[in-house]
Amino acid sequence: MPIGLLLTNIFLLSTVASFGQTLVKEKYPGGELRAEGSVMNDKKEGEWIFYYPTGKKNSIEHYKNGVLHGKVIYFYPSETKQGIESWKEGAMQDSAWYFYSNGRLERKGLFENSQYAGTWNYFFENGNPKRIVSYKNGLPDGPIKVYNENGFVLQEGNYLKGVEDGEWKFYTEEGQLKFYGSYHAGKETGIWYEIKKGQKKVYKKY
Numbered sequence: 001m002p003i004g005l006l007l008t009n010i011f012l013l014s015t016v017a018s019f020g021q022t023l024v025k026e027k028y029p030g031g032e033l034r035a036e037g038s039v040m041n042d043k044k045e046g047e048w049i050f051y052y053p054t055g056k057k058n059s060i061e062h063y064k065n066g067v068l069h070g071k072v073i074y075f076y077p078s079e080t081k082q083g084i085e086s087w088k089e090g091a092m093q094d095s096a097w098y099f100y101s102n103g104r105l106e107r108k109g110l111f112e113n114s115q116y117a118g119t120w121n122y123f124f125e126n127g128n129p130k131r132i133v134s135y136k137n138g139l140p141d142g143p144i145k146v147y148n149e150n151g152f153v154l155q156e157g158n159y160l161k162g163v164e165d166g167e168w169k170f171y172t173e174e175g176q177l178k179f180y181g182s183y184h185a186g187k188e189t190g191i192w193y194e195i196k197k198g199q200k201k202v203y204k205k206y
Contacts, residue, residue, distance in 0.1 A: 021045060028053050037063070052077055064089070076101050085111070100125050109135070124149045134159070148173055157183070179203060 021038040028034045030053065037048030043066030050058040056079050062070030067090035074082040080103055086094040092111035100106050104127055109120030115138030122130040128151045134142030139162035146155040152175035157168030163186030170179040181192030181203075194203035 042066075062087070136161075160185075 021040045024035075024037060024039050025033060026035040032053045032055065033051050034053075035048055035050045037044060038046045044063035045065070046063060048061045048063060050061065052058050054077065056077055057075045059075060060071075060073045061068060062072065064070070068087035069089055070087060072083075072085045072087055074084075076082050078101065080101055081099050082101075083096065083098040085092055085096045088094075092114040094110060095108070096111055097108045098106045102125060104125055105123050106125075107120060107122045109116060110118040116135035117137075118135060120131075120133050120135060122133070124130050126149060128149060129145075129147045130149075131147070132143075132145045133140055134144065136142070140159035141161055143158055144156065145153060148154050150173075152173065153171050154173070155168065155170050157164060158166035160166070164183035165185060167182050168180065169177060172178050177195050179192060179194050181188060182190050188204070188206045191205050192203045193200050
């Protein structure tokens with residue numbers, strides 16, 4: 001047996017004996033390395049690295065008792081970061097960031113039990129804000145503001161349990177107020193107004 005292989009086998013046996021972990025490598029049908037990491041009691045444990053068939057990193061993931069636990073980093077085929085998440089016992093928790101392939105931030109926010117929570121900020125590729133949305137239990141709940149790529153506000157309003165509720169305003173592409181009115185349980189209600197040439201007039205009654 002070659003010395004290198006013998007030493008490798010000794011190292012692996014030592015690892016299993018000392019920590020109860022076995023080093024594992026998974027491969028694509030073509031033989032390219034797909035993933036490598038440790039297994040303990042037939043469950044993924046610690047850091048695992050996944051690869052594209054090209055050999056570039058796909059993700060770096062951390063496991064505990066076979067489920068994701070800790071930081072997870074995803075990569076584009078170019079190895080530019082695609083996303084960063086925090087996991088706890090198989091559920092997404094805390095802050096997360098996602099990126100465009102050019103490296104600019106696409107969105108960021110919080111997770112609670114793998115559901116969107118709190119304020120999420122979305123961005124265009126040029127870095128300007130795209131949306132600011134409040135979430136609760138995975139649904140839009142609270143204020144929302146939508147922008148165009150030039151930075152002008154297009155819409156602003158409020159959600160309650162995933163549907164429009166309360167006052168909403170709609171603007172032109174240049175940021176001028178165009179319509180406004182109220183929603184209740186996702187439906188328009190009351191009087192809606194339109195702004196034309198600086199003058200307010202009734203647009204529709206519900």
